[in-house]
Amino acid sequence: MGVRRHKTYADLRSARWYGAKDLRAFGHRSRTKQMGFSRQDWEGKPVIAIVNTWSEMNPCHAHLRTRAEEVKRGVWQAGGFPVEMPAMSLGEPFMKPTTMLYRNLLAMETEELLRANPIDGAVLLGGCDKTVPGLLMGAISMNIPAIFVPAGPMLRGNWNGVTLGSGSDVWKYWADLRAGAITEDDWQGIEDGIARSFGTCMTMGTASSMAILTETLGLSLSGAASVPAADSNHPRLASASGRRIVEMVWEDLKPRDILSADSFDNAIVALNAIGGSTNAVVHLVAMAGRAGIALLLSRFDALSRRTPFIVNLRPSGQYLMEDFHYAGGSRALLAQLKDHLRLDARTVMGGTLGEAVAGARVVNEDVIRSTAKPLRSEGGMAILKGSLAPDGAVIKLTAAEPRLLKHHGPAVVFEDYNDMAARIDDENLAVTPDSVLVLKNAGPKGGPGMPEWGQLPLPKKLLRQGVRDMVRISDGRMSGTSYGACVLHVAPESAVGGPLALVSDGDLIELDADARRLDLLVSPEELERRRRAWKPRPAPYARGFGEMFLAHVTQADKGCDFDFLEGAAPTPEPEIH
Numbered sequence: 001m002g003v004r005r006h007k008t009y010a011d012l013r014s015a016r017w018y019g020a021k022d023l024r025a026f027g028h029r030s031r032t033k034q035m036g037f038s039r040q041d042w043e044g045k046p047v048i049a050i051v052n053t054w055s056e057m058n059p060c061h062a063h064l065r066t067r068a069e070e071v072k073r074g075v076w077q078a079g080g081f082p083v084e085m086p087a088m089s090l091g092e093p094f095m096k097p098t099t100m101l102y103r104n105l106l107a108m109e110t111e112e113l114l115r116a117n118p119i120d121g122a123v124l125l126g127g128c129d130k131t132v133p134g135l136l137m138g139a140i141s142m143n144i145p146a147i148f149v150p151a152g153p154m155l156r157g158n159w160n161g162v163t164l165g166s167g168s169d170v171w172k173y174w175a176d177l178r179a180g181a182i183t184e185d186d187w188q189g190i191e192d193g194i195a196r197s198f199g200t201c202m203t204m205g206t207a208s209s210m211a212i213l214t215e216t217l218g219l220s221l222s223g224a225a226s227v228p229a230a231d232s233n234h235p236r237l238a239s240a241s242g243r244r245i246v247e248m249v250w251e252d253l254k255p256r257d258i259l260s261a262d263s264f265d266n267a268i269v270a271l272n273a274i275g276g277s278t279n280a281v282v283h284l285v286a287m288a289g290r291a292g293i294a295l296l297l298s299r300f301d302a303l304s305r306r307t308p309f310i311v312n313l314r315p316s317g318q319y320l321m322e323d324f325h326y327a328g329g330s331r332a333l334l335a336q337l338k339d340h341l342r343l344d345a346r347t348v349m350g351g352t353l354g355e356a357v358a359g360a361r362v363v364n365e366d367v368i369r370s371t372a373k374p375l376r377s378e379g380g381m382a383i384l385k386g387s388l389a390p391d392g393a394v395i396k397l398t399a400a401e402p403r404l405l406k407h408h409g410p411a412v413v414f415e416d417y418n419d420m421a422a423r424i425d426d427e428n429l430a431v432t433p434d435s436v437l438v439l440k441n442a443g444p445k446g447g448p449g450m451p452e453w454g455q456l457p458l459p460k461k462l463l464r465q466g467v468r469d470m471v472r473i474s475d476g477r478m479s480g481t482s483y484g485a486c487v488l489h490v491a492p493e494s495a496v497g498g499p500l501a502l503v504s505d506g507d508l509i510e511l512d513a514d515a516r517r518l519d520l521l522v523s524p525e526e527l528e529r530r531r532r533a534w535k536p537r538p539a540p541y542a543r544g545f546g547e548m549f550l551a552h553v554t555q556a557d558k559g560c561d562f563d564f565l566e567g568a569a570p571t572p573e574p575e576i577h
């Protein structure tokens with residue numbers, strides 16, 4: 001498709017910095033020359049920011065320094081002027097208390113980096129969980145042409161010939177170690193073999209889910225989501241994205257031209273079809289909010305009910321992202337789902353989603369099933385409501401033991417993570433396989449930052465009896481690589497006095513996933529008595545970013561954005577003087 005020029009050089013943001021005959025423009029030009037560039041490098045060309053979340057505290061992004069060079073190659077080829085701009089890297093394995101505390105900070109940084117500098121278009125380099133929504137939320141709010149390059153999944157893990165998947169097999173073998181089913185030597189072998197290359201977690205965790213949803217939303221090149229990080233197709237994808245962003249600047253194709261209610265519906269369909277991460281629910285709601293689109297949890301449930309689950313990847317299935325890519329990858333998946341998608345939604349390619357996936361085909365139907373022979377006729381996600389979650393909660397149906405999806409049992413309550421860690425393995429804990437484990441103070445304000453504590457560990461004494469799943473309920477999140485009958489994102493959260501705060505040991509809780517219900521079977525009079533006695537905990541922060549986070553973060557059903565960042569109201573361009 002040829003470039004449809006809607007802009008001239010004089011229209012570009014960067015022309016305001018470089019093009020004038022005044023003292024300020026002299027400064028901008030002379031300081032660009034200070035870096036060894038000549039006028040020929042930038043004159044008449046769009047300035048393209050490569051927003052790079054590379055960091056040595058983020059192993060998933062270890063290759064992004066070289067990828068930035070490969071993006072630059074494409075930008076130069078297409079007649080742009082590339083500039084690399086580092087942004088905060090949210091390395092999931094290391095950051096405490098949780099990367100989610102900082103997603104909105106990366107979003108703010110991305111937006112303001114692009115606004116304050118002479119940038120005409122942006123290539124966003126990220127992939128590790130929260131870096132995807134963080135970069136995209138900022139780019140959507142800034143609303144200049146932007147394209148996302150996912151870091152790509154790492155290679156399959158290997159231990160003595162056994163294939164290992166990020167996260168999922170950690171939880172599995174950790175439970176086996178605790179139950180005495182494997183040795184410390186085995187555990188060491190797993191440590192050596194589970195992360196064999198750079199790239200993101202290669203199960204269908206948050207990173208893989210968000211990469212696929214980003215492509216489905218139309219914000220990265222077609223086929224980008226599944227290319228393995230260590231595959232030579234990945235640097236070629238980076239260069240192609242560099243070439244395409246220059247065209248997008250001339251075409252004036254911006255994120256909010258691409259995003260629509262239909263494109264978010266498409267993303268929710270894809271999320272259910274892949275059995276994707278529950279984290280994506282929070283991120284999609286927040287991203288839609290930045291585009292001025294109100295995305296309700298009820299939409300997730302409505303689309304889940306009519307979307308077949310067709311991707312056979314761990315933690316809900318068998319395979320890993322490499323297998324998914326070789327089976328046809330994200331393009332084949334979307335082609336397979338064409339009867340469920342709004343194919344007229346737009347993409348960064350300049351055309352429609354239908355055009356982007358035309359001709360793609362599945363080459364391994366055990367990995368990507370046909371919609372006629374799905375793994376499950378409904379989607380992987382359910383939104384629950386009821387007296388315990390008036391504003392909603394999320395459960396990943398495909399990751400739970402089916403018998404637990406309709407369950408009735410007494411609560412075993414932990415007031416916070418430390419309480420849980422101190423008592424969960426106590427041999428005297430009054431817990432049976434039918435108990436419902438409840439964790440409070442794991443939500444956006446309570447965590448703080450809504451950590452991934454929602455897959456509560458099972459009590460050791462039950463593990464030894466062979467128990468491998470129980471109903472667990474919290475206002476926290478769960479890693480996309482985790483599994484189990486875990487009810488997550490309960491809203492309102494306990495730290496603000498939601499009903500979860502009022503649960504006591506022994507209270508009966510009823511989960512009915514099919515009816516989409518989560519209820520606390522305690523009389524209204526008793527709950528009212530407990531509500532009057534309830535007191536909020538002291539705030540953990542009195543200053544700094546943490547204080548701002550607590551003051552402005554919204555609840556899980558609203559996407560956990562900051563209230564002052566929501567919406568698409570215009571923000572003035574900086575004056576240049």
Ligand code: FES
Pocket residue numbers: 060091092093127128129166199200201205207
């Ligand atoms: Fe980075 Fe999983 S830890 S993607």
